[in-house]
Amino acid sequence: MNPSTSPATCQTPRSVSGTAQCGHSTLADLMRMLCTDTTGIPDTQQAAEMAVSLRRVPAGATLIHMGASSDALYFVCSGTFKIFRTDEDGYEQVLAFAGRREVLAFDALCMETHPTAASALEDSTVYVIRKVELHDFSRSVPAFEHELQRAGSRALGRTNELAELMAAVAAEVRLARFLLLLSRRMATNGQSPRRFHLRMGRRDIASILGVAHETVSRSFTALVAARLVHVSDRDVEILDMDGLKAYSRSTRRAQDEGGLVRARRPASPLAMVQKAQSLCPLAA
Structure with a gap:
């Protein structure tokens, strides 16, 4: 890659929010990152x-503060963010997780302030495009308008996705849907859809x-006992993809429909659950 167009290495001091400017990249770099079709990469x-x-x-720094002035869009280059809203009583409600190629602050595109916040779950980098630049970029490089629409659609x-998760009654079914969602995202980014590391802790989940x-x-224990997944700390392996998909389609409580978990468990469920708990020490 041409040194003049490659992302700079971060060496500047952190800002008050904990983030640091890494220097300047180019719109071409951003578009190459966003475009999953290598034949259509604009150059x-x-x-x-x-x-x-x-x-x-x-990791742990807040990029977007709820209620703060909205003046830019952020495109995730690397890392993972959680998007959340904090209630008046201080309760933090996680709304989504965003990774590579996803846009942050799209919900504030036509607003003066951010309705949600976003913080990094790991060391991350983002491309920053100010709102005042969007029109000029789209007019000068029409292909950018297309990539912006795609990123907005994903947002x-x-x-x-949140509505689909909440449609399930049983907690273990919600978890199954969540793991399949992460699996699909991993596949989209060219990574293994069966083995991945959870960037978020159980409280965020x-x-x-x-x-x-x-x-x-x-719920993790139940999925492990059903031999659908294997869990070691935050490392997850999906053992039975078809079985997990079938289980995720349930909208009733597991005990109401007999379901997959009961069918797969041995005669002594308590013994299996106790064994599964020793194999499933999910970190906070």
């Missing part, structure tokens, strides 16, 4: 000459599923 001289900021966000899709964090541990 126009104009895009290569348009500067885009690249920002480093350390809107996260709302549907519990928040997005709408259950207690202790329930998340019991």
Whole structure:
């Protein structure tokens, strides 16, 4: 890659929010990252000459503050973010998780302030495009408008994903759907859909599923006991993809329909659950 267009290494001090400017990349770099179809990667001289900021966000730092002025869109280059809303009583409700190629702050595109917040679950980097630049970029490089629409569509899709998770009654069914969602994202990014590392802890998973964090541990135990998944700390392996998909389609409580878990368990469920608990120490 041409040194003049490659992302710069972060060396500047952190800002108050904990993020740091990494220097400048280009619109061509951003579009190559967003475009999953390698045959359609734009390589126009104009895009290569348009500067885009690249920002480093350390694990635990907040990139977007709820209620803060909205002046930019952020495209995740590396890492993982959680998107959340904090209630007046201080309760943090996780709404989504966003990774590579996904856009943050799209929900504030036509608003003056951010309705949600976003913080990094691991060391991450984001491309930053200010709202005032969007029109010029789209007009000068029409292909960028297409990539922006695709990124916006994925952001809107996260709302549907949350609705799908919450449609299930049983907590273990919600968890099964959540794991399949992560699996699909891994496949989209060219990674293994069966083996992946959870970037989020059980409290964040519990928040997005709408259950207690202790329930998340019991739900993992149930899926392990059913031989659908194997869990070691935050490392997850899907052992039976078809079985997990079949189980995720349930909208009733597991005990109401007999279901997959009961059919797969041995004669002594308690013994299996106790054994599974020793194999499933999900980290907080």
